[in-house]
Amino acid sequence: MSTETDAFSLTPDQAVTSESVRDDLLKVYPKKARRKREKQVLVNRKEADGDGVVSLPQVGANVRTIPGIISQRGCTYAGCKGVILGPTRDIVNITHGPIGCGFYSWLTRRNQTQAPTDEHDNFMTYAFSTDMQDENIIFGGEKKLRAAIQEAYDLFKPKAIAVFSTCPVGLIGDDVHQVAAEMKEKLGVNIFAFSCEGYKGVSQSAGHHIANNQIFKHVIGEDDTSRGKWSVNLMGEYNIGGDAFLIEDLLERCGIDLVATFSGNSTYDQFANSHMAELNCVMCHRSINYVADMIETKYGTPWIKVNFIGAKATAKSLRKIAEYFDDDELTQNVERVISEEYPAVFEAQKKHKPRCEGKRAMLFVGGSRAHHYQELFAELGMKTIAAGYEFAHRDDYEGRNVIPDIKVDADSRNIEELHVDPDPERYDHGRHNQALARASDGVAFKEYDGLMADMPDRALVIDDINHWESDLLIKKIKPDIFCAGIKEKYVVQKMGVPCKQLHSYDYGGPYAGFRGAINFYEEIDRMVNAKVWSMVTPPWEDA
Amino acid sequence: MKPKDTPNFVATRNACKMCTPLGACLAFSGIEGCVPFLHGSQGCSTYIRRYLISHFREPMDIASSNFGEQAAIFGGQSNLTTGLNNVIESYQPRAIGIATTCLSETIGDDVSMFLNEFRREHADDSGAAPPVFIHASTPSYTGSHFDGYVEAVRAAVETLAEGGEREAGLVNVLPGIVSPADLRHLREIVEGFGLEPIVLPDYADRLDGPSWLEYRRVPEGGVPVADIRRMGRAAATLELGGPAKADAAAGAWLESRHGVTRRRMGLPIGVRATDAMFETLEAISDRPTPKPYADERGRLIDSYVDAHKYVFGRRAVVYGEEDLVAAMTGFLAEVGVTPVLCASGGRSGGLAGAIAAAAPRLADPPTVMEGVDFEELTEAAASADPDLIVGHSKGYKLARRLGAPLVRVGLPIHDRFGAARMMHLGYRGTQQLFDRIVNTLLKVKQDASEPAYTYL
Numbered sequence: 001m002s003t004e005t006d007a008f009s010l011t012p013d014q015a016v017t018s019e020s021v022r023d024d025l026l027k028v029y030p031k032k033a034r035r036k037r038e039k040q041v042l043v044n045r046k047e048a049d050g051d052g053v054v055s056l057p058q059v060g061a062n063v064r065t066i067p068g069i070i071s072q073r074g075c076t077y078a079g080c081k082g083v084i085l086g087p088t089r090d091i092v093n094i095t096h097g098p099i100g101c102g103f104y105s106w107l108t109r110r111n112q113t114q115a116p117t118d119e120h121d122n123f124m125t126y127a128f129s130t131d132m133q134d135e136n137i138i139f140g141g142e143k144k145l146r147a148a149i150q151e152a153y154d155l156f157k158p159k160a161i162a163v164f165s166t167c168p169v170g171l172i173g174d175d176v177h178q179v180a181a182e183m184k185e186k187l188g189v190n191i192f193a194f195s196c197e198g199y200k201g202v203s204q205s206a207g208h209h210i211a212n213n214q215i216f217k218h219v220i221g222e223d224d225t226s227r228g229k230w231s232v233n234l235m236g237e238y239n240i241g242g243d244a245f246l247i248e249d250l251l252e253r254c255g256i257d258l259v260a261t262f263s264g265n266s267t268y269d270q271f272a273n274s275h276m277a278e279l280n281c282v283m284c285h286r287s288i289n290y291v292a293d294m295i296e297t298k299y300g301t302p303w304i305k306v307n308f309i310g311a312k313a314t315a316k317s318l319r320k321i322a323e324y325f326d327d328d329e330l331t332q333n334v335e336r337v338i339s340e341e342y343p344a345v346f347e348a349q350k351k352h353k354p355r356c357e358g359k360r361a362m363l364f365v366g367g368s369r370a371h372h373y374q375e376l377f378a379e380l381g382m383k384t385i386a387a388g389y390e391f392a393h394r395d396d397y398e399g400r401n402v403i404p405d406i407k408v409d410a411d412s413r414n415i416e417e418l419h420v421d422p423d424p425e426r427y428d429h430g431r432h433n434q435a436l437a438r439a440s441d442g443v444a445f446k447e448y449d450g451l452m453a454d455m456p457d458r459a460l461v462i463d464d465i466n467h468w469e470s471d472l473l474i475k476k477i478k479p480d481i482f483c484a485g486i487k488e489k490y491v492v493q494k495m496g497v498p499c500k501q502l503h504s505y506d507y508g509g510p511y512a513g514f515r516g517a518i519n520f521y522e523e524i525d526r527m528v529n530a531k532v533w534s535m536v537t538p539p540w541e542d543a
Numbered sequence: 544m545k546p547k548d549t550p551n552f553v554a555t556r557n558a559c560k561m562c563t564p565l566g567a568c569l570a571f572s573g574i575e576g577c578v579p580f581l582h583g584s585q586g587c588s589t590y591i592r593r594y595l596i597s598h599f600r601e602p603m604d605i606a607s608s609n610f611g612e613q614a615a616i617f618g619g620q621s622n623l624t625t626g627l628n629n630v631i632e633s634y635q636p637r638a639i640g641i642a643t644t645c646l647s648e649t650i651g652d653d654v655s656m657f658l659n660e661f662r663r664e665h666a667d668d669s670g671a672a673p674p675v676f677i678h679a680s681t682p683s684y685t686g687s688h689f690d691g692y693v694e695a696v697r698a699a700v701e702t703l704a705e706g707g708e709r710e711a712g713l714v715n716v717l718p719g720i721v722s723p724a725d726l727r728h729l730r731e732i733v734e735g736f737g738l739e740p741i742v743l744p745d746y747a748d749r750l751d752g753p754s755w756l757e758y759r760r761v762p763e764g765g766v767p768v769a770d771i772r773r774m775g776r777a778a779a780t781l782e783l784g785g786p787a788k789a790d791a792a793a794g795a796w797l798e799s800r801h802g803v804t805r806r807r808m809g810l811p812i813g814v815r816a817t818d819a820m821f822e823t824l825e826a827i828s829d830r831p832t833p834k835p836y837a838d839e840r841g842r843l844i845d846s847y848v849d850a851h852k853y854v855f856g857r858r859a860v861v862y863g864e865e866d867l868v869a870a871m872t873g874f875l876a877e878v879g880v881t882p883v884l885c886a887s888g889g890r891s892g893g894l895a896g897a898i899a900a901a902a903p904r905l906a907d908p909p910t911v912m913e914g915v916d917f918e919e920l921t922e923a924a925a926s927a928d929p930d931l932i933v934g935h936s937k938g939y940k941l942a943r944r945l946g947a948p949l950v951r952v953g954l955p956i957h958d959r960f961g962a963a964r965m966m967h968l969g970y971r972g973t974q975q976l977f978d979r980i981v982n983t984l985l986k987v988k989q990d991a992s993e994p995a996y997t998y999l
Contacts, residue, residue, distance in 0.1 A: 030632050065585060067609045067622045068629030075586020098645045098683035099555060100562025104590035125940060131555035132684045137649055148554035167584055167646035168684070171615060198584035199610040199646060414612050467604055468633050471758055487592050491602035494755045536754045 008458045010360075010385050010477045018043040018458050021476050025462075025469050033066050040463040044455050056452045058402075061463045062393040064202045064411055070467040072364065072390045072487060075198035077101055079207025079391070081164040083287060084215070085194075087111035087238050087263045088271070090121035090159055092152045094128040096145050096176060097166025101198070102129030110504040111239045113265050121158060128152060132168065141174050149183045149191060159268045160219070163193035170197040190268075192218035202411045203391035203464075205286060205367065209415045212290035215262075215271060216418065220295065222272035224426070228257035230325050231277040233301075235292055236284030236368065237308070239264025241509020246516050247308050250341075254318060254333045262288050275299045278431055279324050281306040281317070285448045286367030286392045296446075297420045300428040302435035305448045310375025311345045311517040323443050324434075341514035349379060352521040357381035359480035359528055362473065364465045364488070365502040367392040371451035373483060373502060376511070376520045382480070386460035386473060387451060397461065399450040467491065475539060480528050496538035498527040557917035559862055559937065560888025561955075562683035564642045565591045566691030568605050569720065571640025571677065573744020574699060575765035578636040582623055582654060583644025584610040597957040599723075599750040602762060606630045606639075610646055619647050620657045627661055631674060634760045638675040638768055640695060648682035675768050677702045686788075687889050689864045692720055693788040696743055700793040703768060704775035706801045713773065714827060715780040715803065716742045717793055719810060719866050720954055723751035725968040732820075732969055733781070735836065736828035741770045741777065743793070751963035775801035779827045781820070782807040785866025786893025809901055810866055811968050812976065813874030814843060816901065820969075839970035846974065847878050850981045855879040857984060860924045860941075862915070862934040863953040865889040865897065867967075871933055871952065872909065873901030874973060880980075882909040883927040890914035917941055931984065948983045952976070 010016055025041050026034050039060025046054045065071040074082070077095075082105040085093060095102030106127035115122045130136070130144045145163065152161050161183075163176050176193035184191040196210045232251070237244050244264035251258045259277040260270035280292045280303035292303040304324060306317035315338045322334040361377045361384050363370040370392075374384040389396060395403050435445055452461055462469065470488055473479075474495050482492045485503040492499035500523070505511065511520040564581055568591050571579040581588045588607040595603045606629075608614070608622040623641075630639060643654055658676045665673045679698040681691040696717060718729055726747040733740035748764025755762075774780075780803050782794035789795070789807065798805040806827070811817040817840070821832045832840075857880050861871050865887045872882045882905070885898055895911040902908075912923060921941045924932075932942040935953045942949035956962035966972035985999050 028633055030628060033629055033632075064611055065609050066629060067626030068580075068606050069633070070604050070606050071585060071589070071609070073585055074589045075584050078586050078590070094554065098562060099558050099560060099687075100565065100587065100590065100645075100683045102555075103558045103561055104594055106557065108593070125557075127557050129555045129558060130553075131558065132645075134682075134684055137645075137682075137684050144553055151552055151554050167610075167615070167644070168649040171646070171649045197615075198586040199615045200612055202611070203585075410613070411611060468760065471760075475758060485593070486596055487589070487603075490596060490600055494602065494752075495758075496754065537756055539755055539757050 008456045010460070016476050018460050021460065021473065024476060025472055028468070033069065036060070036063070036066060041469070042461045044452050044457060044459045044461045046457045054453070056398050059394055059397045059461065059463055061389070061397055062202060062205060062391070062412070063409070065464055071464055072466070072485065073203040073464060075204060076196045076200045076207040076210065077164060077166055077198045078105065079204025079287075080194050080196035080211040081105055081207070082109055083204060083238065084208055084211035084263055085162055085164075086124070087113065088266045088268065089113040089115060089124050090267050092123050092126070092128060092156055092158045092161045094130065094145070094148050094152060094161060094163050095166060096130045096141060096163050096169050096174070097132055098168065099129055099131045101166045102127045109238070110241055110507060110509070111264055112242050112245070113239065114245065121156065123156065123158065137168055137172055140172060141169065142179050145174065145176065145179050146183060149179070149187075153187050153189065158189065160190040160192070163191070165193065165195050165197050167198045170195060190218060190222070200414055205391040205393065206411070206415050208287040209290055212288065212294070213416055213418050216291055216294045219268065219271040220291070221275045221299075221423075221426070223269065224276065225273055227259050227273070227276045227278070229278070230255060230327070230330055231257040231259050232279045232281050232321060233260045233262065233274045233277045234258060235262045235280055235282045235303070236286075236288035237261055237264050237512075238284075240503070241505040241511065243308070243510045243512035243516060246510050246513040250314070250318065250337060250513050253337050255330065256321065262291060275301065275426065277301060279304065279321065281321060283307060284366075284368040286389070286396050294418060294420045298423050299426055300422070300432040302431060302445050304443070304445055307372050307375065308512045309369075309372035310379060311342070311514050312379065313372070313375045314513050314517070315342070320443070324438055326438060345514050345517060348518040348521050352525040353379075353381045355525050355529055358383070360385045360477075361481045361483065362477075362479045363387040363483040363502070364390070364462065364470065365484055366390055367396055369502045371396070371454065374454060376517060377524070379517065380521055380524060382524075384455065384459065385477065385479065386462065387455060388462035388465055389451070390464060392463070395448065395450060397450050397452050397463070399453060400446065400448045471495075478538070478540060481524065496533055496536035498530070498533065500524070500527060552919070555916045557937070558888060559886065559915050559917055559920060560687035561594070562688060563681040563686050563691035563694070564644050564683060565594065566688035566693070566720070567640065567642035567679045567681045567695035569595060569746065570692045570695035570699070570744045571642070572603065572749055573746035573765050574638055574640065574677070574771070575767045576637030576761050577640050577677075577765060578604060578606055578630050578634050578638075578761060580606040580608070580626065580630060580639050580641045581644055582608045582619060582641055582652065583646040587644045594955060598955040599963050601750045601752060601963070603750070604761070615646060615650060618650060619652050623654070623657050624661055627673075636674050636761055638677060640677045640679070640699070642679045642681045642691065642695060644681070645683045648680065654678050654680070675703065689720065689787055689866075689889055693792050697791060697793040697796055699743060699771055700774055701796055703771040704797060704801065705772045706775045708776060709778060710773065710776045711778055712738050712828070713777040714738045714740050715774045715777045715794070715797065716740045717780060717782040717784070718742060719783045720864060721810070721968060722965050723747040723963045724966045725972055728966060728969050728972060732836065733824065735833045736824045736830050738824070738828050741774055742766055743771060743774070775803065777803050779804040779806055781823060783810050783866070785809060785864070785869045786897040787865045787889050787891040789893070809873065809897065810870035812870040813877045813973055814840065814847075814970070815877055816870055816873055817970050817973060836970060839974065843970045843974050843977070846977060850977070851879055853981050853984050856881060857930040858883045858928060859931045859933055860884045860886075860927060860929040860947075862886040862920060862938060865891055865894050867953050869894065869897035869901045872898050874976070875933070876902035876905050878977065880931065881905075881907065883929060884912070884923055885909045886912040886915040886920050886923070888915060931980070933980075948987055950980050950983050
């Protein structure tokens, strides 16, 4: 991707600079709010020192959203139940709380799943809730939760049942973990609970962490069945629009044994067996790096960062996996698959790139997508002029080397950090040694450079962008496309700018891998060149 | 009639209701210049925004006091104060509609007191009057989104409506949860009688608006605060509703506090129910129904006759909010469809009675279920052997399982386009609804016809 330092401009006429837009964005805030937003609304100044080492500005990421500022962010419950555990089809999820949270997280994310047959469990279409009423708030909801678990068991006899706490649960003192343990004992299936009350943490990110911890504690390591020599887990891929299906297909054709995906198109058994994989491949660093780290510590499995968004990035990621295993047969397989897929990609680029070249994109979404999708826009010759995450942390912006410097505030301290030790029997020294050997040959483990390194110098980087700021950016910069989610979609389009939803993909996709990239090129071409935009008089045109 | 109110299951499996604050936010968005504000953690506003936006396909801002652990333990006053200040500063709203969530209600935040203190301090600080605050208590462990809606409408009226000399010709219209197209139609009808309607809430323009020529922090449209103040002086209140929260609705308060005559009736769906509304308007205005509406009525009845052969005796399952279910059942019965199962996630205790009143001439009254979820409904519907399902998008799975078509009405509709423009009310809305139902049944018949008939 481009890191050119010359001629960066937000608009073709260079009427505004990143600095002037930043000033405009910040000046409306009351003093206290402004001080906070100043650290989150940045110009991506890349300063190179004498040795050519580039330093990046520091982002005030993963800090609490200011009350009254309308944020894109969701809550801890959403991150835990909706994002991480939602895509697993055979765990019965019970929301413990009043009805709203369970209802709103009922099949709303577009994570797909494909059970091999109708006989296999798929509970994703169910939204179980204890639907707490006044009396449960006053007298406690444990009894009702127990009954709900019993009912779920009686109905489905599932392998596992998971309980998710919503805001009131922690406050009224229901001990969900105790109830889960009791019912596990009684029913003989795995039952575990998440203290993912919405007010914990600053965003859904806290929920990801809580989900990672409990899956690690209660599920991973339950099944020691050994796996093939090229076995991997795919982490932080949630099968939105069927992305995971395409990646599964690529891996299979390469002969790579995919043990578990965390958590797109996944099952309980996959998680239980995932510690037996040789390598962990991390897609969305933000949401899943905790599990990758914990598995490494306990079982010796190394992890690498991959990205299957973008054709080039996909090829690179497959080659990275092959490099780890360092096996000619696998390398040949990977090269064969890439050469099978790439002709169609070139064809599509030839068709769509001339129609999209030079257009400008803004991406404000997620904890990795705002970075990964820049690959696809670059393949279309489009420039990402402003980007930022909804819930990521400093390392996702500035790279993992800043982790030791990240200040742990009260909000982060509230989220448990599991203490993990190497498993005395199951720690795999072979994997660890393989990683050491490969590292000495230049394979990068546990490494992620973040979004800012890949963005042009002087591009805008905005963390936790809010509604008001998006409006102003659109007015000042008039991007050719704005990528966010459904909450932003209609306000953006009101102003005559197409908005691509990168949470749900506008119910389209898949966009991962090679074929996904082709889908994306087609859709972006269609969106940015649609005639319909000429019918909308945008606010910056004089009436 | 076999009312069934005791679900066998303790857990709710696939709920047939949404949460209380959602209804409040919807109601607040129908007040001009009003920013809905949830006092609780930010997830509530995010979830509710994404849900309402997917139905209306329009922007929907809901602010939040973004509770963290500290606020959850020590109370949310400082978060509320900061949040209100920021909303006032960046949105310059005329009103802020504050609804509580289960979090702030569980910890017992005294929001009324917080707001009073805010007003006092704000006045000290700047001398400028803060926007109007409307506060509705909406813990989601009590009731459903419909209760939240009613609560917010009443809170708006209680906060703002003033007494004084009656304004002849002024009519309060309290519509219930209906579509923007329905709201426009209601307004037009009342104006047709030479009356001035104050529709509360009126989110017609805000949740079904045009592209923008200039930036709007808060989209245009909605009932002005100044008009809500006048509601205590209206000649009458036309209140559309069902069994749920009838006594707690704004019309009751306006009548007891300001002596505004309350005319409460079911949603005007079908000829009989719409006649009742037009008769009421005739009485209020002392004018006959304008000819265009009489003509619409005539065409509607003519179409009932023409399509009778397609709909007669078809068995329908209806679900949704209680007022909608009661009115829809009355309409279906009127056209010759047999409502066999009528259900709501609401739990007023009065649904069976409301249905009996709306559909008095049914030979075989339907099974009525309150407090239902979709699993119970699916079970009951399977034995009801329906030809037709009438309700919102969440019943799609049920319809698919039973192999019966789903005619989408109410909220949420996020698997079809144009929910904001779907009409249900009045002769005109009923006509559109009736045509949709007939055509849905025709499609089923046609798709099943071996020779692929094109003449039905």
